[in-house]
Amino acid sequence: MSTESRPGPALDARLRVERAAFALDLALTAAPGEVVALLGPNGAGKSTALRALAGLLPLTGGHLRLDGRLLEDPAQRVHAPAEERPVGVVFQDYLLFPHLSALDNVAFGPRCQGRPKREARAEAADWLERMGLADHATVRPGRLSGGQAQRVALARALAVRPRLLLLDEPLAALDARTRLDVRAQLRRHLAEFEAVAVLVTHDPLDAMVLADRLVVIEDGHEVQSGSPAEVARRPRTDYIARLVGLNLYQGRAEGSRVTLPDGTALATTEELDGPAFVAFPPSAVTLYRERPRTSARNLWQAEVTGLDLHGDQVRVELAGDLPMAADLTPAAVAELELAPGVAVWASVKAAQTHAYPA
Template sequence: MDQQPMTAHTAARGEPDAGTPTLDAHLVVDRAGFRLDVALHIGAGEVVALLGPNGAGKTTALRTLAGLIPLSAGHLTLAGQDLDRPETRHWTPTERRPIGVVFQDYLLFPHLNALDNVAFGPRRHGLDRRHARQVAGEWLDRMNLTGQSRHKPRHLSGGQAQRVALARALAVNPALLLLDEPLAALDARTRLDTRAELQRHLAAHPGATLLVTHDPLDALVLADRLVIIEDGQIVQEGSAATITAQPRTDYVARLVGLNLHRGQADGHSVRLGADFSLTTADRHDGEVFVAFPPSAVALYPHRPDGSPRNVWPTTITGIQRHGDNLRIQLAGPIDVAADITPAAAAHLHLAPGQPLWASVKATETRVYPAPISGRQR
């Protein structure tokens, strides 16, 4: 099959030097009282997940990379080519960027069938109708959607529409693939199957991939590296193992399911407030984080016998189902979450406002140094 126009397009965008990331960006955007200031570097074949709470700047970052928002400062270099560099007034419009985007709602063209939706990108990049449809047909075959090629979006299931959108983004051989909450619109069962399918396709994609998501499971399963942003700045980045082992903000701790507190360590004791300390198994001195899972917090209707070292009075502020257990939100000298079984909850007759005693074993805590400067909890 003759794909010379696509090959010419790919070559024209250039390739980064050996060792240079496919995406090299310092995104600085000033908008109505909000400033995004984030450095992103993604290598060829690497999948990076961008996570953060609502309003953190994830969407602004994605729209800036796509060319929908110009940089205020910084730079955006992709595959060795500057796409946006304000200091030299260089800016490449959206349609000329070697970028594929899968939006949360897919945004398939309703008047086109699946084949022509996928063929749209190759047509825009120089292929004639026949060759563009050949490329689209091959991508639909890879997505196991050959039988749906003539179906319009309204006749596709959510999972099928997601795969058509992914095929459309990949059909232009993008240097950078942007995924904006790609699984958010799917039901739980379809999400499970589609996540596995997406993982397979991302593993085969030779370019860089940025996944923007709220879902920690999507990030942990699909990404090689996580970048966490809050208030327009990076607060933590690294492998999933690194971040889950040592979260550094409340948001990251909730993301990975840990209680997190910052305090002053003196040997095996960490002071978390004026009148409250935790005994820990690890010995440290100075500013530290103390982390422990909700499953490590034990609850009692009365002060437990034997007076374990880490015990304190607390009050229930909320009760939610969490998988097969209940997650109990507790206020006291420190605010924590505890996971207990429904049977234990029934035995304790739990209700919001109820006073309890909480404890955590020293051996269940994890202590690690907190940065002296930077974002404080």
């Protein structure tokens, strides 16, 4: 995942898939060595896009080129079947063959490509060694831990020397501790991968750690793309704001003031004019039981609607002129005697908000 300049796109796709109640229309490009994460709510089209890239779901329009080779174009009646595409897939539940050893699971792909058995098994042994699983070569999937099975699945996908690696929620089946270790290992392997990798995930941390670029999909269309830092700093939909843990509002800016459609105003430190977003983290919100004397230029009345433990903080959901989330310590929640239905005052300093063009 180098930041050096790269040649033109190795992946060039316009994925159009029409179904009875859903339509996907997604343009997707990636340079050699680039890791792209597809993010979006359930039903957004992420898995549909992945299946289309793999050749498991035919396009109804658009095209798919990989390293300049046209793999699919319905208008030209071109459709390379899945088994003929230089694509490796790691599925969410790994789909390892239960009756084969780890070694033979990894050797399966090279054997299907016509390589002799001895050569395929030697290459599989090399991949297992790279994954730190040389001692588990004879073990069948049922006796592997979740982390070990994930690494065998990754080795099997890489053993076919793919030009496109597809990862479908690759860490979703792991417990929190194993996930941390395997995420770090996966990052290292992706950094060494010279072709294109496309990752589908619901987990923002997986996306932020593993991907060079995020593509956010909602209702079958891209709504935002950019580096993890860009997307986290300037979310453009409520889904993305929740994903990265921000309160987000859209209104019209006049100087350092943004007015929302209902007339509620937010003071910021940025000078803007025209349609704008304003975002701030829940940690920027301070709560009071009585109207405070504060220098904060943003002050609203609110009502507590929910309390939820969020790491070592309590996430307080607030309704009122400006619905928002606030993060407080458990001690602060106890001191304020917060509970659903309690009336509070909420303040946010202008310096802790971030305004940007909509």
